[in-house]
Amino acid sequence: MDILTTKELLELINREEDLFVSIYMPTFRSGIDIRQNPIRFKQLLRVAESKLYSMGMEKAEIERFLKPASNLVGEIKFWQNQSDGLAFFIHSDGFNYFRLPFEFKESVTISNRIYIKPLLPFFTGNGQFNILALSKNKSRLFRCTRQNVMEVFIEGSPDSMFDMQVDDDPRTKLERRLSNPRSISTLNYSTNTQAQDNENDYERNELTRFFRALDAYILSIHEGENIPMVLAGVEYLIPIYREKSNYPNIVEDFISGNPETLSPEELHKKAWDIVEPIFNEDKALAEAKYKQYSGQNNHLYLNSLEEIIPAAYSGQIESLFIDKENHQWGKFESYNNQVELFDEEKNDAEDLIEFASLLTLSRGGKVFALHQDEIPDKEKIAAVLRF
Structure with missing residues (x-):
């Protein structure tokens, strides 16, 4: 899935173009039906071509404008990796597209600006939220709407705590410190207590390093965003991540337990129970203001x-x-x-x-x-x- 952020949407909104073609279509994720994806897209490009022709554009000019998008029709790998809906925008510099967990109605709109109405549910009370499933072994990130959940594959970030490589392993240092004990009893005491303490410190340090790297990646793909994020994980991991994270909107409540035992759909259901009141609060506040102001007739x-x-x-x-x-x-x-x-x-x-x-x-x-x-x-x- 492609991450559609408010920043990216605003960049498209603020583009100054003589011509913008906005295409929305439902897509199939898997099975034999994925063959329909490029066929549908090609048909919608023909609709765009017809509309451009009716606006007075020459055939050669239309072909040149639509060519970058037309070339994508034959890209089999692209059409085999879709979500529920595709938002596709053609402009003078080429195109932008977003594969999103939301089924769009087919439409082709031509204007001097992007057509955004089908995207509005992503930025309102039915909108987007994240789930970060924390685990030492494998953390997972999901982008969700009210209806859908889709995993965002974490590229450029360590997959687990064990990917963090360090040269100053405190357990190795412990062995050196204990190599010349003063007595057998001291050795036994040190081994049973200091080793445990250092083992705990080592794990927390590695978790901290891992979570910082994970958080940096999440911030990089959500720059300028304020999308709620629900954490899922065993209880001792949650405060460690919160302490080190710079993410601006981590929800207070969280999903407790080992997330590795939960499917994406199960995580989504639990997370929606947490974020639904948050989404409803903004809308309720706006409605209350409207009612107040209209009652005051101001x-x-x-x-x-x-x-x-x-x-x-x-x-x-x-x-x-x-x-x-x-x-x-x-x-x-x-x-x-x-x-x-x-x-x-x-x-x-x-x-x-x-x-x-x-x-x-x-x-x-x-x-x-x-x-x-x-x-x-x-x-x-x-x-x-x-x-």
Whole structure:
């Protein structure tokens, strides 16, 4: 699985492009059905080709633009290593893709910016969390959503405590210190007590080194992220990792016991019980603020696109609630903050609900993609403002 971080999403959001092709499709992980993966992708590229042609692009220009993606159709190994869904973005520098544990509906969107609405569940209350299963023998990292769990293979980091090589083994030093004892009784005492103490110190030192290396790897792939992480492990390992970790969002509760005896699905179920209240808390807080502000009838809540788009553009939105199923086509002119709504999709229109989400995320706000009946005031969109 590919790690989709907020930082990477924002980098794509902030790309200035004349043309962005966003492709979403479900994929098969294994079995004979994996043969369908490249076939589906090729069909979606044809849809993109047709849309580009209808926009006035020449055939040669279209082939050149789509060629890096088209070359991937024949890469058998790539299509044999998929998750539940593929998000694929084609732009002037080539393409970016993410194989994610989430089944997307097939879609091809062409605009001057990335189409992100199908990704919003990864960054809201149904979103991503990590499980780190700690073990001296084999630690495992999992990236999860509410529905799915996928192991992230830890490359460039030691697999276990026993991969840590040291030259100053305290047990060797102990043997040298005991080589010339003053008496047999002293030797017996020293062997039975100092050896045990040094053995414990040695294991803790090696665990510390291992956990630091593991933590450095996890931080490197989650730079700029604040995704909750649930630890799993026997109880004495948990405080050692917490003490040495610089990860910004380790959940207080943890999964106790030897994680080597649990399947990914079992770990996922236990971890979701821990993180679900955390995800719900953010949404509940935003809903409470909206209810408070609307009850006070002040200026810190909005529920119309004509007002929300300019507020999102200026960075005023703290929390945004959107209808994840619906679109609202239109245009926004930033120079005069004018919003024009259309009854149907047009070549010069964009989905303003998705555009409001993009603006909110890029300016540090939170987006909650919900069903319309879950949105405050049952509107297609609603917002809580910072100021």
